[in-house]
Amino acid sequence: MSFxxxxxQGVLPAIILSVGALFLLTxxxxxxxxxxxxxxxxxxxxxxxxxxxxxKLPPGAQGASPSAVTPPDRRYQAxxxxxxxxxxxxxxxxxxxxxxxAIFNGTAASDGFARVVAAVVCGSLLLSCLxxxxxxEALRATRGEFYALALFSASGMCLLGQATDLIxxxxxxxxxxxxxxxxxxxxxxxxxxxxxxxxYFVLGSFASAIFLYGAALAYGATASTRLVDIAAxxxxxxxxxxxxxxxxxxxxxxxxxxxVPFHMWVPDVYDGAPxxxxxxxxxxxxxxxxxxxxxxxxxxxGDPVAALGAHGWQRLVVWLAGLTMVVGNLLAIPQxxxxxxxxxxxxxHAGYLLVAVAAMAGPLPRQDAIGGLLFxxxxxxxxxxxxxxxxxxxxxxxxxxxxxxxxxxxxxxxERHPALAAAMSLFMVSLAGIPPTAGFMAKLxxxxxxxSAELVPLAVLGxxxxxxxxxxxxxxxxxxxxxxxxxxxxxMGERLVAAGLALIGCAVLVVWMGVQPGAFxxxxxxxxxxxxx
Amino acid sequence: MTESxxxxxxxxxxxxxxxxxVLRRNPVHAAVSLVGAFFFLSGIYLxxxxxxxxILQVMVYAGAVMVLFVFVIMLLNLKExxxxxxxxxxxxxxxGASIVVTTGxxxxxxxxxxxxxGLLRDMARTQPxxxxxxxxxxxxxxxxxxxxxxxSLLLTIAVxxxxxxxxxxx
Numbered sequence: 001m002s003f004x005x006x007x008x009q010g011v012l013p014a015i016i017l018s019v020g021a022l023f024l025l026t027x028x029x030x031x032x033x034x035x036x037x038x039x040x041x042x043x044x045x046x047x048x049x050x051x052x053x054x055x056k057l058p059p060g061a062q063g064a065s066p067s068a069v070t071p072p073d074r075r076y077q078a079x080x081x082x083x084x085x086x087x088x089x090x091x092x093x094x095x096x097x098x099x100x101x102a103i104f105n106g107t108a109a110s111d112g113f114a115r116v117v118a119a120v121v122c123g124s125l126l127l128s129c130l131x132x133x134x135x136x137e138a139l140r141a142t143r144g145e146f147y148a149l150a151l152f153s154a155s156g157m158c159l160l161g162q163a164t165d166l167i168x169x170x171x172x173x174x175x176x177x178x179x180x181x182x183x184x185x186x187x188x189x190x191x192x193x194x195x196x197x198x199x200y201f202v203l204g205s206f207a208s209a210i211f212l213y214g215a216a217l218a219y220g221a222t223a224s225t226r227l228v229d230i231a232a233x234x235x236x237x238x239x240x241x242x243x244x245x246x247x248x249x250x251x252x253x254x255x256x257x258x259x260v261p262f263h264m265w266v267p268d269v270y271d272g273a274p275x276x277x278x279x280x281x282x283x284x285x286x287x288x289x290x291x292x293x294x295x296x297x298x299x300x301x302g303d304p305v306a307a308l309g310a311h312g313w314q315r316l317v318v319w320l321a322g323l324t325m326v327v328g329n330l331l332a333i334p335q336x337x338x339x340x341x342x343x344x345x346x347x348x349h350a351g352y353l354l355v356a357v358a359a360m361a362g363p364l365p366r367q368d369a370i371g372g373l374l375f376x377x378x379x380x381x382x383x384x385x386x387x388x389x390x391x392x393x394x395x396x397x398x399x400x401x402x403x404x405x406x407x408x409x410x411x412x413x414x415e416r417h418p419a420l421a422a423a424m425s426l427f428m429v430s431l432a433g434i435p436p437t438a439g440f441m442a443k444l445x446x447x448x449x450x451x452s453a454e455l456v457p458l459a460v461l462g463x464x465x466x467x468x469x470x471x472x473x474x475x476x477x478x479x480x481x482x483x484x485x486x487x488x489x490x491x492m493g494e495r496l497v498a499a500g501l502a503l504i505g506c507a508v509l510v511v512w513m514g515v516q517p518g519a520f521x522x523x524x525x526x527x528x529x530x531x532x533x
Numbered sequence: 534m535t536e537s538x539x540x541x542x543x544x545x546x547x548x549x550x551x552x553x554x555v556l557r558r559n560p561v562h563a564a565v566s567l568v569g570a571f572f573f574l575s576g577i578y579l580x581x582x583x584x585x586x587x588i589l590q591v592m593v594y595a596g597a598v599m600v601l602f603v604f605v606i607m608l609l610n611l612k613e614x615x616x617x618x619x620x621x622x623x624x625x626x627x628x629g630a631s632i633v634v635t636t637g638x639x640x641x642x643x644x645x646x647x648x649x650x651g652l653l654r655d656m657a658r659t660q661p662x663x664x665x666x667x668x669x670x671x672x673x674x675x676x677x678x679x680x681x682x683x684x685s686l687l688l689t690i691a692v693x694x695x696x697x698x699x700x701x702x703x
Binding site for chain 2: 003178244
């Protein structure tokens with residue numbers, strides 16, 4: 001009764017991503033520093049004038065002094081990481097139609113839901129690697145560990161999507177979180193990144209501890225950590241212990257998805273972490289955390305009494321969703337830093353996603369709510385990675401010139417770089433939820449699910465707060481197109497091959513999901529069947 | 534009856550010493566309290582018929598891990614003035630009180646009848662081989678093989694992450 005090939009095939013995306021990470025770590029061993037005296041100008045020394053300007057480094061950067069030894073060429077790493085992410089994406093999509101099976105003695109499941117989650121995670125990773133390429137190269141900070149940690153965290157996210165046992169969920173959660181803590185601490189120039197990483201680590205560990213307490217209480221009540229056993233125990237009548245466990249598990253994940261009042265860490269962490277990492281965090285971590293929340297709530301506590309009863313979790317999630325939507329949107333309005341604004345907007349979007357989770361409590365429209373949640377997660381991922389991709393391009397110029405992040409640095413972007421300006425506007429429009437973009441369709445499906453679950457007040461609140469969100473999203477568009485350029489910068493002429501690819505990918509996805517949501521909805525249908533009763 | 538007496542002795546001492554770990558200013562005092570907490574916790578494991586875990590708890594945690602902690606404290610070598618002052622703010626009082634009330638409520642409502650004469654201990658007693666080396670091994674390598682393997686992934690990340698965070702600024 002050990003494990004067999006079917007078990008391993010079930011966790012194939014996670015295995016592919018881990019192998020990719022180990023490959024990148026091992027490849028670092030074989031890199032040699034290049035001595036120009038011997039080998040000439042090989043290995044990443046800027047030759048064209050544009051690159052030479054780009055190489056003007058901020059104070060304190062490694063390799064700023066023209067030493068005799070130049071670091072090895074590490075440009076292959078982003079492409080290798082992206083290739084492994086694409087392989088993981090392919091593996092999860094190839095298995096999409098296969099029947100759902102329980103693997104590893106029922107501690108995990110290989111089903112449509114897990115595969116869709118893995119596909120979204122791998123897609124986010126692929127786009128984030130491309131965004132990170134130019135950013136890290138410009139700051140001379142490319143290291144194998146960066147992409148290895150990103151791959152490791154994505155493999156933890158894939159496992160989170162398919163875990164059906166509280167122990168596996170906890171360990172996979174730690175795999176994901178630990179790697180992301182390190183990624184947010186990766187670029188430690190100045191105090192802010194260090195502060196952000198430390199805050200994230202301490203509060204994240206706190207959230208993990210709360211989750212663990214909930215898991216322990218669930219075990220105490222049911223003598224099992226399997227979600228199916230918890231569901232069976234609930235059918236026999238819940239106890240106070242199980243209600244406390246459900247509440248603590250929800251609170252643990254409310255920290256991870258940044259729901260109000262557990263959102264305090266978000267602005268500082270999103271602001272302090274490197275922009276490509278922030279995009280990955282906003283997209284992929286949210287996907288994994290929401291997927292696990294759904295697994296726990298529907299797989300373990302999906303019983304109508306546990307969901308809708310007097311002590312049911314629906315009420316808890318409804319309050320969280322309402323608070324998160326209102327507070328997230330209100331706090332985003334006064335922000336002048338685009339990164340901070342996107343951080344608060346990420347809190348607001350967690351609120352809309354929680355609306356979908358609350359709508360899942362009822363038995364009838366559960367399909368719509370799950371499909372809507374997955375569609376929302378995928379569309380938000382594509383949009384936010386694109387938005388942070390543009391921020392990454394602007395931010396590295398700011399880092400090179402030593403200026404802070406402020407809306408004024410976006411003024412007149414359309415004159416300097418029309419393509420970037422158009423992309424940023426598209427992403428802002430999608431985040432605001434204006435048709436014909438992905439953001440509009442996503443909000444529409446989620447609010448429709450809420451209405452059919454008889455959560456009309458929550459849907460109304462969602463629409464009202466979205467209208468409030470228009471202000472701060474469109475302000476960026478106003479700055480980009482209508483404000484005169486204040487400070488022309490010389491470094492705009494560089495090539496943005498990888499980031500350009502990523503931004504085009506994101507933009508195509510955003511428009512495609514907005515115009516033809518049916519194609520994606522049919523993919524999500526594979527996932528929905530898992531939780532139907 | 535004797536089990537109940539032992540349970541309360543171990544439980545009260547574990548909680549008191551664990552609280553000392555957080556409340557003490559001096560890191561050495563905190564570390565010594567942690568040793569005590571680990572030790573009495575292993576007593577509770579014994580009452581739950583988990584002998585192997587109890588022994589591992591003493592050997593690994595109270596022994597090896599604590600030596601590491603003490604080494605780190607020694608290397609940091611904090612001065613008296615670096616430890617800061619105790620400040621009792623209103624938030625600390627509110628926070629501490631709410632933690633005590635919440636935990637106490639959960640313990641009273643839910644755990645009151647699970648320990649020391651409840652479900653978990655009975656389950657442990659009725660399973661042959663529970664708590665033995667063989668029983669733990671089977672639970673670890675057969676029933677929980679996936680979490681076991683993923684833990685190795687976690688440790689790899691911890692090592693890589695520690696290097697990334699600790700080495701010079703990138």
